[in-house]
Amino acid sequence: MTAPAILSARGLGRTFPTTEPPTTVLTGVDLAVAPGEFVVVMGASGSGKSTLLYCISGMDRPTSGTVELEGRDLTGLDDDEMSRVRLTRMGFVFQQPYFLPNLTVRDNILLPALKAAPGDAAAAAARVDALMERFEIGHVGDHGVTEVSGGQLQRASICRALATQPAITVADEPTGALNSAMTAEVMDALVAVRRDGATLVMVTHDPSCAARADRVVYLRDGRVQAERHLGPWTAQAAQDREDDVLGWLRTLGF
């Protein structure tokens, strides 16, 4: 029996009423993510990938449909409740990691974990140190955020996302601003995150990044056009998986 979805979006629609005529970006999107699954969302520019990510993670509100996280309907929450869910149950990794420039790398990672569980400072600090070792940035913890590489900074933002022990982590083009060596570093880190049991949903334009996922969902004009199950990543199958994803994307007109 498959485990119940940790995140379940049903019939999601998003229309922006501020344009004339209003812009419908998502229509009837269903997406169920299993615990420990790594799902990638792909699609042409403007197909609605980021909007979908924002709607499932409470950064935006869908105009129709429902989103359940750990069995709890998020669509009826008020802004304070939604902020609390984002802080305590969701991790976020963006293309441009936003860090406070006057804090060290370590303190930037620690801050949201302390905010999420203020009574648990020692445990949060221990968790942050363990994560920084796990993702090989322990040695730059005392550095300022301008004194580390883009790959290190993006790994720091992965640590920051995980430090609150979220139910799910969403990543919007986390390698979009990185060169290929740094992209490989960050993708290795995300595969390790998934191996450690985390649940991930990532938007990317890069088929070789998508090949690391368990499943790729393809959006076209705000609808799910197709999906591909790849199963858990193994480095030995890297080339075959990339070829498979590329071939599949071509059939979709990507």
Ligand SMILES: Nc1ncnc2c1ncn2[C@@H]1O[C@H](COP(=O)(O)OP(=O)(O)OP(=O)(O)O)[C@@H](O)[C@H]1O
């Ligand atoms: N606040 C908004 N108001 C009006 N239209 C919007 C708004 N936000 C996004 N859109 C439109 O929705 C469409 C989808 O945007 P979205 O960013 O979700 O696409 P995407 O697939 O992530 O694109 P990209 O790959 O270029 O990042 C775009 O046409 C965009 O212009």
